[in-house]
Amino acid sequence: MRRYHVTTFGCQMNDHDSERIRGLLESSGLGEASSPADADVIVFNTCTIREKADGRFLQHLMHARALKQRDPSKRIVVGGCWSESMKDTLFEEHPFVDFAFGPGSISRLGDYLQAGGTLPEGHFSTFDEFAGDLPANRERPHQGWLQISQGCNSVCSYCIVPSVRGREQSRPWQVLIDEAERLVADGVCELTLLGQNVNSYGRDLPVSDRRSFAELITRLDAIERLARVRYTSPHPKDMRGDVIEALAASRTACAHMHLPLQSGSSTVLKRMRRTYDAARYLALVERIRAAMPRIALTTDIIVGFPGETDADFADTLAVYEAVGYDHAFTFIYSPRRGTEAATMAEQVPDDVKHARLEALVAVVQRHARERNAALVGSHQQVLVEGPSRTDPSTARGRSDGNKTVIFSPPRPAGSLVDVVIESATSQTLRGTVAATILA
Numbered sequence: 001m002r003r004y005h006v007t008t009f010g011c012q013m014n015d016h017d018s019e020r021i022r023g024l025l026e027s028s029g030l031g032e033a034s035s036p037a038d039a040d041v042i043v044f045n046t047c048t049i050r051e052k053a054d055g056r057f058l059q060h061l062m063h064a065r066a067l068k069q070r071d072p073s074k075r076i077v078v079g080g081c082w083s084e085s086m087k088d089t090l091f092e093e094h095p096f097v098d099f100a101f102g103p104g105s106i107s108r109l110g111d112y113l114q115a116g117g118t119l120p121e122g123h124f125s126t127f128d129e130f131a132g133d134l135p136a137n138r139e140r141p142h143q144g145w146l147q148i149s150q151g152c153n154s155v156c157s158y159c160i161v162p163s164v165r166g167r168e169q170s171r172p173w174q175v176l177i178d179e180a181e182r183l184v185a186d187g188v189c190e191l192t193l194l195g196q197n198v199n200s201y202g203r204d205l206p207v208s209d210r211r212s213f214a215e216l217i218t219r220l221d222a223i224e225r226l227a228r229v230r231y232t233s234p235h236p237k238d239m240r241g242d243v244i245e246a247l248a249a250s251r252t253a254c255a256h257m258h259l260p261l262q263s264g265s266s267t268v269l270k271r272m273r274r275t276y277d278a279a280r281y282l283a284l285v286e287r288i289r290a291a292m293p294r295i296a297l298t299t300d301i302i303v304g305f306p307g308e309t310d311a312d313f314a315d316t317l318a319v320y321e322a323v324g325y326d327h328a329f330t331f332i333y334s335p336r337r338g339t340e341a342a343t344m345a346e347q348v349p350d351d352v353k354h355a356r357l358e359a360l361v362a363v364v365q366r367h368a369r370e371r372n373a374a375l376v377g378s379h380q381q382v383l384v385e386g387p388s389r390t391d392p393s394t395a396r397g398r399s400d401g402n403k404t405v406i407f408s409p410p411r412p413a414g415s416l417v418d419v420v421i422e423s424a425t426s427q428t429l430r431g432t433v434a435a436t437i438l439a
């Protein structure tokens with residue numbers, strides 16, 4: 001049997017796409033290999049969000065080239081966002097690549113395999129279909145992804161995603177409901193809604209079929225055996241009253257929201273084209289917390305955006321302190337080809353960027369420690385993911401607020417348990433099972 005190996009880079013959308021890529025490969029009769037060296041078809045699902053992502057992938061690609069030099073029958077396939085962003089020069093620069101496609105053209109890989117790997121060379125990059133409509137090979141039986149939209153209509157000046165994933169397109173309402181019900185019937189109890197901008201869902205649908213993100217959150221509650229709904233990522237500009245109300249009233253929506261801030265400086269936010277300023281963001285957080293007092297908030301922050309001054313960076317730290325996030329992903333600004341910010345004057349020197357990142361990470365860690373410490377003594381609802389990697393007398397899971405919880409006695413993956421938290425670090429909570437909610 002011919003065998004494949006898929007390496008995935010980037011975000012949860014790519015993890016989801018890779019499940020579909022595996023599904024396609026398997027329906028073409030290939031079996032999974034444990035490493036690229038053992039595979040006949042070596043697939044990469046790439047990311048290009050920052051320069052680092054490109055660099056990491058290129059190392060893997062060079063390794064694959066060496067494997068192919070030793071065994072020329074191997075095929076190298078490159079999909080995803082880097083592939084899309086490089087479509088004009090990919091085959092010229094990397095002639096050993098056999099087939100390439102963008103994130104909206106995954107099914108072309110199926111055509112390529114059906115044709116026995118003999119399709120004419122070329123890059124496939126039109127938007128053909130939602131990956132969610134393709135067969136899946138799911139990795140985690142209890143956790144499922146539901147792709148609700150594709151692409152992004154925002155014009156954030158630093159971001160390459162709109163140019164590689166295209167305009168926003170929502171999947172039809174009934175398709176989503178049917179898929180959610182199918183996943184739950186198949187054993188999924190935690191569903192993660194995926195989109196580049198989840199809370200603008202539905203605005204592009206024909207009027208007769210137009211439903212909103214708020215309506216979707218409400219509707220999912222009616223699926224009886226569905227225990228939890230997560231969503232990533234919402235945009236602050238679309239976090240309107242109806243969405244907050246729906247989330248607050250929902251039985252299934254988790255008490256966690258990832259709400260990208262990007263910068264706490266209103267002048268930087270303006271140049272980023274985020275369409276909100278610091279005061280509006282803080283007012284939004286207040287509304288969210290008023291409706292959902294227990295909610296865990298996490299965020300994304302970029303330091304060193306062009307023209308960011310010490311005072312701008314101080315504003316970011318001030319917003320961080322004011323919100324008191326549970327956690328944050330912190331990034332050094334990375335100029336991306338074709339984006340508006342890449343050509344802005346006043347790029348910030350590397351040493352300044354690194355110093356700011358370090359200062360921000362210290363604040364992030366302190367808040368994470370404090371927010372977690374405040375949970376000692378509380379009860380957390382935990383979805384069990386499996387045995388702990390280091391200590392078999394304990395198991396690992398995630399709380400409603402998306403924190404890793406290590407607890408004893410161990411319970412099988414997929415159960416939902418109530419855990420009393422006994423200790424905490426900035427990374428994890430530890431505790432003891434008090435009750436089983438769902439076996």
Ligand code: 5AD
Pocket residue numbers: 049050158159160260262300301302331332333334335336
């Ligand atoms: N440089 C650094 N970080 C970026 N992000 C997006 N584009 C860039 C860039 N050019 C970050 C944003 C986004 C997250 C997924 O990646 O914070 O929310």
Ligand code: SF4
Pocket residue numbers: 009010011012013014046047048049080081161165
């Ligand atoms: Fe995901 Fe963006 Fe990376 Fe594409 S470029 S894989 S959308 S993070």
